[in-house]
Every structure is written in structure tokens, then in C-alpha cells.
Amino acid sequence: xxxxxxxxxxxxxxLAVVSIDREGTYGYKITQDVRQVIDISESTLYPVxxxxxxxxxxxxxxxxxxxxxxxxxxVTDKGKAQLALYQSEWKSYSSKISMLFEGRx
Numbered sequence: 001x002x003x004x005x006x007x008x009x010x011x012x013x014x015l016a017v018v019s020i021d022r023e024g025t026y027g028y029k030i031t032q033d034v035r036q037v038i039d040i041s042e043s044t045l046y047p048v049x050x051x052x053x054x055x056x057x058x059x060x061x062x063x064x065x066x067x068x069x070x071x072x073x074x075v076t077d078k079g080k081a082q083l084a085l086y087q088s089e090w091k092s093y094s095s096k097i098s099m100l101f102e103g104r105x
Contacts, residue, residue, distance in 0.1 A: 005038055010048050012086035015079055024074030057082050
């Protein structure tokens with residue numbers, strides 16, 4: 001992709017992916033789901049997950065899977081509110097950019 005993906009957009013994308021499953025999801029699956037939309041490395045994703053956890057938008061818990069602990073991420077109420085804000089802002093922003101590209105401004 002030729003456009004840079006800023007921190008706020010990465011946060012929004014990760015919150016959207018994690019919010020799909022009410023019980024949360026694990027890091028590798030988050031990476032795979034995000035990669036369906038944008039090219040991202042695990043080394044880029046995990047700092048985003050940590051930042052969202054620090055900002056209390058995600059909670060983290062461990063669960064055993066195949067004899068190992070797997071770290072799960074779940075959207076908090078604060079994260080749901082932040083995601084709703086991102087969705088609203090994105091709708092407005094993308095609409096304006098589309099109108100510009102289509103020569104309607």
C-alpha cells in the first residue's frame with residue numbers, strides 16, 4: 001500500500017478485529033486478520049496491542065491451548081467507546097476523501 005498507516009488507524013483496525021469475538025482473540029489470529037486488510041508485521045502489531053492495553057482499551061488474559069498458555073485480548077467498555085469514535089471519524093473522513101477523488105468537492 002502506498003499510504004502510511006498512522007497509529008490511530010492501526011488502533012482502530014486492531015480494536016475492530018478484536019471486537020469481532022466477544023470473548024476475545026489471541027495475538028497470532030489478530031495478526032492474520034489484520035493482514036487481510038493491510039500488510040503488517042508482528043513486530044508492528046504487538047506494540048499496538050500493548051498501547052491499547054495500557055490505555056485500558058483492551059484487557060489481557062491467558063488460557064491454555066495445546067499444553068501452552070495463549071495470550072488473549074478482549075475489548076473493554078472503554079475500548080468499545082473508542083472504537084465507536086474511530087468508526088464515526090473514519091466514516092466522515094473517508095467520505096470526504098472519496099468525494100475529493102471523485103471530483104465532487
